[in-house]
Amino acid sequence: MKTKKAGKNVPGHPMEELIRTERLPHIWCAGCGIGTVFGSVMAAIQKSGYDLDKTAIVSGIGCTARMAGYIRLDSFHTTHGRALPFATGLKLANPELKVLVVSGDGDLLAIGGNHFIHTARRNIDITVICVNNLNYGMTGGQVAPSTPFGAKTTTSVTGCPEEPFNFCYLASACGAVYVARWTSLHIRRLTNSITEAMQKRGFGFVEILTPCPTSFGRRNKIGTALETLKFYHERSVIRNDIDPKEAPIDFGSNIVVGKFVDTERPTFLDNYQLSCRKQIGDWPNFEGTMVQDNQAGDKTYYHER
Numbered sequence: 001m002k003t004k005k006a007g008k009n010v011p012g013h014p015m016e017e018l019i020r021t022e023r024l025p026h027i028w029c030a031g032c033g034i035g036t037v038f039g040s041v042m043a044a045i046q047k048s049g050y051d052l053d054k055t056a057i058v059s060g061i062g063c064t065a066r067m068a069g070y071i072r073l074d075s076f077h078t079t080h081g082r083a084l085p086f087a088t089g090l091k092l093a094n095p096e097l098k099v100l101v102v103s104g105d106g107d108l109l110a111i112g113g114n115h116f117i118h119t120a121r122r123n124i125d126i127t128v129i130c131v132n133n134l135n136y137g138m139t140g141g142q143v144a145p146s147t148p149f150g151a152k153t154t155t156s157v158t159g160c161p162e163e164p165f166n167f168c169y170l171a172s173a174c175g176a177v178y179v180a181r182w183t184s185l186h187i188r189r190l191t192n193s194i195t196e197a198m199q200k201r202g203f204g205f206v207e208i209l210t211p212c213p214t215s216f217g218r219r220n221k222i223g224t225a226l227e228t229l230k231f232y233h234e235r236s237v238i239r240n241d242i243d244p245k246e247a248p249i250d251f252g253s254n255i256v257v258g259k260f261v262d263t264e265r266p267t268f269l270d271n272y273q274l275s276c277r278k279q280i281g282d283w284p285n286f287e288g289t290m291v292q293d294n295q296a297g298d299k300t301y302y303h304e305r
C-alpha cells in the first residue's frame with residue numbers, strides 16, 4: 001500500500017518516502033529515545049544513497065524491533081533473538097542487498113547473543129544497530145544483559161547483581177570491522193556512524209544508549225526523558241579509536257562514546273567463494289610430525305629432522 005501524500009497545502013515530512021505513515025501512530029512512549037534513533041537510521045539510509053529497492057531491514061522482538069514495521073523498505077519483523085540469522089540468510093541468498101538489523105539490547109544480546117557472536121565472527125556483511133535502553137522495556141522492564149550493576153528492574157528489585165556486557169568490546173573481540181557507541185543525543189555523529197557502518201564491507205555494529213523513561217528511568221529515579229538526556233549530555237565523553245575494552249558502561253563515572261573500530265577483513269562470502277574454488281590457502285604441513293610419550297604419559301609433538 002502506498003503512503004498517502006501530504007495534502008496540497010500541507011508540507012510533506014522530509015522522510016516521507018521512508019515512513020509507512022499508514023502504520024502510524026507508533027507504539028513508542030512519550031520521551032522514548034527510539035524515535036530519535038529511527039530518524040537517524042532513515043537519515044543515514046538517505047545519505048548513503050543506496051537503492052531503496054535493494055535495501056532491507058530486519059528486526060527481532062521488542063520496542064526497537066517495531067522500527068522495521070514503520071519503515072518503507074523490504075522489512076522483516078522476525079522472532080525473538082533471531083534477527084541475525086534471518087539477516088544472514090537474506091544476505092547470503094542475495095548478496096546485492098544492503099541489509100540492516102535494528103533491534104534492542106535484550107533481543108540482540110540476550111536471547112540472540114549466540115547469533116551475535118557468530119555473525120560477527122563470520123564477518124557477515126550487514127549493519128547492526130542496537131538500541132540499548134538497559135532493560136527489557138516492552139515486556140515490563142526486566143533485567144537484561146545491559147542492565148548496570150545495582151540498577152532496579154522488575155526482576156532485580158533490590159538491585160541488579162550482575163555486571164553488564166560491554167557490547168562494543170564483545171563486537172570487537174568477535175571480529176566486527178566497525179564498532180561505535182553514541183547516545184540518542186548525539187544525532188549527527190550517530191547518523192554519520194550508521195552511514196559509515198553501512199558503507200563498510202563486513203559486520204558493522206553501532207550501539208545507541210537511549211532513555212526508557214517508562215520502564216528503566218522510573219524505577220531507577222533517573223527522572224524524565226529530558227533529565228536522562230541531560231545526564232547523558234553531562235556524562236558523555238567522546239574517545240574515538242580507543243580499545244572498546246576500555247569503555248565499559250559505568251553510570252558511576254563518565255559514559256564513553258565514540259567510534260572505536262574501523263578496520264578491514266574478508267567477509268564470509270569472500271572466504272566462502274575462495275573455498276568453493278579451492279583457493280582458500282594451504283593448511284600447515286604436518287607431514288612427518290611424530291608423537292612421543294614420555295614416562296609421565298604426556299605427549300610431545302615434534303617435527304622429524
Ligand code: SF4
Pocket residue numbers: 027028029031032033034063133137138211212213214215216
Ligand atoms: Fe521506549 Fe521504554 Fe516505552 Fe519501550 S517501554 S517504548 S523502550 S520508553
